Structure formats: structure tokens, C-alpha cells
Amino acid sequence: MVKLMRKKAITVIGSGIIGICCALKLQSEGYKVLLIDKNEPASGCTSGNAGHFATEQIFPLANKEILKQLPKILLNPKGPLTIKSNYIYKIAPWMIRFLLATRDQTFQKGTQALRNLNEAAMAAYEPLLKMAKLENLVKNKGYLLAFEGANANRLAQKETKTLEPYDIKTQLLNGHEINEMEPLLKNCEAALYFPEISHTTDPYKLALGLFNHFISIGGIFEKHEIIDLHSNSDKSIDLLTQSKTIKTEYLLIAAGAFSQKLLDKLSIKTPLDTERGYHLMVNQSNLLNRPVAFAQRKFIITPMSEGTRLAGTVEFAGLENQPNWRRAEMLLDHALHFLKPLKNVDRQDCQKWMGFRPSFPDSLPVIDRCQNNENLFFCFGHQHMGLTQAAISAELMVDLINGRETQFELSPYSIQRF
Ligand SMILES: Cc1cc2nc3c(=O)[nH]c(=O)nc-3n(C[C@H](O)[C@H](O)[C@H](O)COP(=O)(O)OP(=O)(O)OC[C@H]3O[C@@H](n4cnc5c(N)ncnc54)[C@H](O)[C@@H]3O)c2cc1C
Numbered sequence: 001m002v003k004l005m006r007k008k009a010i011t012v013i014g015s016g017i018i019g020i021c022c023a024l025k026l027q028s029e030g031y032k033v034l035l036i037d038k039n040e041p042a043s044g045c046t047s048g049n050a051g052h053f054a055t056e057q058i059f060p061l062a063n064k065e066i067l068k069q070l071p072k073i074l075l076n077p078k079g080p081l082t083i084k085s086n087y088i089y090k091i092a093p094w095m096i097r098f099l100l101a102t103r104d105q106t107f108q109k110g111t112q113a114l115r116n117l118n119e120a121a122m123a124a125y126e127p128l129l130k131m132a133k134l135e136n137l138v139k140n141k142g143y144l145l146a147f148e149g150a151n152a153n154r155l156a157q158k159e160t161k162t163l164e165p166y167d168i169k170t171q172l173l174n175g176h177e178i179n180e181m182e183p184l185l186k187n188c189e190a191a192l193y194f195p196e197i198s199h200t201t202d203p204y205k206l207a208l209g210l211f212n213h214f215i216s217i218g219g220i221f222e223k224h225e226i227i228d229l230h231s232n233s234d235k236s237i238d239l240l241t242q243s244k245t246i247k248t249e250y251l252l253i254a255a256g257a258f259s260q261k262l263l264d265k266l267s268i269k270t271p272l273d274t275e276r277g278y279h280l281m282v283n284q285s286n287l288l289n290r291p292v293a294f295a296q297r298k299f300i301i302t303p304m305s306e307g308t309r310l311a312g313t314v315e316f317a318g319l320e321n322q323p324n325w326r327r328a329e330m331l332l333d334h335a336l337h338f339l340k341p342l343k344n345v346d347r348q349d350c351q352k353w354m355g356f357r358p359s360f361p362d363s364l365p366v367i368d369r370c371q372n373n374e375n376l377f378f379c380f381g382h383q384h385m386g387l388t389q390a391a392i393s394a395e396l397m398v399d400l401i402n403g404r405e406t407q408f409e410l411s412p413y414s415i416q417r418f
Contacts, residue, residue: 007032011248015041017207019254021394024214038225042207045355050300050311051200052291054388055118060110060363062101080298084317091316094273097361113412117389124391132213137206141290143197152189199291201305229265235375252377257356259380274356278328279311281351310335323354359383367413
């Protein structure tokens with residue numbers, strides 16, 4: 001007689017790209033998955049990112065170079081980083097941890113940990129994209145990191161040297177070569193071309209496509225805000241919503257920048273905060289062939305199916321302050337310097353967006369199991385890299401949940417590290 005195995009039931013809180021990839025992987029491995037979000041699937045930070053699979057970004061943001069530039073950056077009203085005055089006091093402990101993370105040993109360990117995730121990132125996406133038939137949303141046209149001004153060539157060469165030991169393919173380009181690749185770009189004197197980098201033409205459609213596939217293979221989605229959590233003595237967890245209590249055998253928290261609010265209910269403390277970022281969508285397509293980032297101004301322009309997306313900036317202002325739309329408009333001022341056709345763009349026609357990057361001071365996510373309840377798991381804090389690292393994080397998470405050996409050591413992503 002065939003013995004029927006009971007499917008293990010798991011609830012995932014958060015239907016951003018991280019929660020969706022985890023839910024899809026778990027469902028495809030035979031779990032009975034309930035995905036919960038207070039909003040529509042993929043509508044959070046996931047919906048408006050720059051679409052850049054940034055596997056070349058292997059250095060934690062806390063580094064000695066950024067420390068030198070920090071005073072100048074903070075004094076520039078159009079600079080890439082700002083702190084809202086009512087948030088200075090709240091972000092101070094995070095900033096102290098950020099400063100401490102610039103120490104050589106921490107930086108080197110962080111580099112290795114980011115490298116491990118990024119090197120495995122695209123291979124982990126492949127089966128997910130294939131099963132959901134979404135390969136057409138990912139383009140393999142490389143990426144340009146552009147430099148401007150008299151120091152452009154020196155800075156580009158320095159960047160090449162920094163990346164040399166890490167086996168990341170790059171090619172140094174002069175202004176003429178840049179224009180052969182991107183005829184509409186101007187004022188870029190040097191650039192690094194990364195031929196192996198991909199981008200998506202629509203990060204929202206990509207995440208939604210993965211979500212739809214999750215539903216099509218039996219996954220369940222419910223729209224609730226989880227307002228409280230209780231861990232029971234049998235290790236099950238009660239999730240409280242406005243209308244009901246949901247009891248779950250296993251729980252995965254993947255609520256992005258809001259994850260700490262849920263952890264507060266379990267008295268678990270982490271320094272998770274948010275680096276708010278903005279985008280401005282220009283209603284013109286085919287201006288670029290690939291994403292181009294501007295090294296000194298620290299923003300990116302990505303060609304998307306619905307137009308051209310200008311994205312970037314970091315704003316420390318927490319989860320409650322209203323968006324400062326000047327941060328999004330400022331992106332157009334910067335882009336006008338580099339893209340010839342943008343001078344004809346009417347600002348009123350541009351769509352503005354703000355998203356909450358979930359960020360730890362050491363630039364690493366948490367991918368871990370709870371110490372006090374082995375049925376509780378965490379996957380959040382992917383800062384500027386959530387699109388890039390979602391599939392590999394899901395792969396690691398599912399291995400951890402299944403008690404399988406993981407591709408590489410997970411201690412750098414431990415929740416105990418703080
Ligand atoms: C301007 C900008 C550009 C970016 N560009 C890139 C890029 O090019 N490449 C890249 O790799 N990354 C990029 N990122 C980062 C990336 O977008 C994020 O790291 C990623 O979206 C985080 O995904 P997430 O699933 O963790 O969070 P989210 O997408 O925010 O999802 C979290 C979900 O949890 C839900 N939730 C929260 N609390 C609760 C609750 N109590 N109950 C129920 N549901 C809850 C929310 O509603 C939300 O849907 C960019 C970010 C920004 C802001």
C-alpha cells in the first residue's frame with residue numbers, strides 16, 4: 001500500500017521578489033505554501049527597482065572610500081545621499097554600525113559574502129524563469145559604468161584595478177567607444193563595460209510572473225496585514241490579522257524593510273532600517289541598449305519595456321515620513337547632462353516612485369533560522385541587491401528549511417551577527 005506523505009505547510013509573509021522566489025521554490029518542492037501580504041503581490045520595493053542584475057557589485061557600501069566622500073556628498077543638495085532632519089537621531093546607531101563595518105576585516109568578509117551570493121545569483125534564477133516562462137523579460141546586453149570629467153579615465157582605470165582580483169569581466173572604453181555602443185549618450189569620457197551583466201525590462205512583471213506561476217502550481221495568496229505574532233510551545237506560530245488568527249506550522253518572514261516590525265513582536269532585535277530610493281519613469285523607449293550607471297553621481301538609467309527608468313539615490317527617512325518627490329525629479333536634472341533626447345521631456349509626464357530598500361549597515365541580508373524556534377525562518381535585508389539576490393536567497397533558504405547542505409557557508413547572513 002502506498003503511504004501518503006503529508007505535505008508540510010509553510011506561511012511566507014511578504015510578496016516582494018524575496019518572498020515570491022521563496023514561496024515558488026517551496027511550492028515547487030512539494031510544500032503547501034500560503035503567501036501573505038498586506039498589499040498586492042510585488043507592489044512594494046520590488047515593483048520599481050532599476051532592473052539591474054548587479055552581480056558585479058561585490059563590495060559592501062561601508063568602505064573607506066565612501067567615508068572620505070561622505071562630507072561632500074551630504075553637503076550637496078542634489079547628492080546621492082540625504083538624511084531627513086527628523087530622522088538623524090533615529091539613524092545614528094545604524095550609522096555607527098556602518099562606520100564600524102568599514103574596518104578592513106569586516107569589509108573583506110563582507111566582500112566574500114556578497115561575492116558568494118552574486119556569483120550564484122543568475123544560475124539560481126534560471127530554473128525559476130524557465131518554469132514560469134519568463135526568460136523574455138531578461139536581456140543579456142551587458143552594463144556600462146560611466147565616468148565624467150577630467151578624471152574620468154583615471155577613475156575608470158582605478159575601478160578596473162579594484163575588480164581585477166575578482167574574476168569579473170570588464171572592458172575599459174573611451175568616449176568614442178562608448179558612443180559606438182550607446183549613440184545617444186553624451187559627456188561620458190570613460191566607462192567600464194561589463195559584458196556578462198543582465199537586466200530585466202520590467203522588474204514588476206518579472207516578480208508578478210513568478211507569483212502567477214506560484215499560484216498556477218497550487219500556491220495560495222491571502223491579503224492580510226500581520227499585526228502580531230506568537231510563537232507557541234509546540235513551535236507552531238499564530239499570525240494575527242484584523243479579522244482572524246492564522247496558525248502555521250512553519251513561518252518565513254520576508255517582509256523587506258518592514259520585517260523588523262514583525263520581529264519586534266517576537267522580541268528579536270536587528271539594526272534593519274531603510275534606505276529609501278526613487279525612480280522617475282520617462283515615457284520614451286529605446287534611448288539606451290543596456291543599463292548605464294554614472295559612477296560619480298551614483299544613479300542608473302535602464303531601458304525598460306514601458307520607457308526609460310532613472311533610478312537611485314539614498315534617503316534615510318524611515319518608513320513613516322512622506323516621500324520627498326524632489327529626490328525623484330533631481331534624477332532628471334542629472335540625466336539631462338548625459339542623454340541627448342531628454343531635453344524634450346515634459347516633467348509632468350514622468351511617473352515618480354519611491355521604494356523602501358531593506359538595509360543592514362554591513363550590506364548583507366539575513367538568511368537564517370530562528371535560534372528559539374526552529375520552525376521560524378528569516379529572509380530579508382537585501383538592500384540595493386534584492387532583485388539580484390532573490391533566487392539564490394530562496395535556494396539557500398529552501399535548503400536550510402529542508403535541512404540540506406547549502407552551497408556555501410551561511411554564517412555571514414546570520415541574524416546573530418549583530
Ligand atoms: C530606486 C531603487 C532601485 C533599485 N534597483 C535595484 C537593482 O537594479 N537591482 C537590484 O538587485 N535591486 C535593486 N533595488 C533593491 C530591490 O528593489 C530590493 O532589495 C527588493 O525589492 C527587496 O525585496 P523584498 O521582497 O525584500 O521587499 P519588498 O518588495 O518591499 O516586499 C516586502 C513585502 O512585505 C509586505 N509586508 C510588510 N509588512 C507586512 C505585514 N506586516 N503583513 C503583511 N505583509 C507585509 C509588503 O507589503 C511588501 O509587499 C532597488 C531599490 C530601489 C529603491
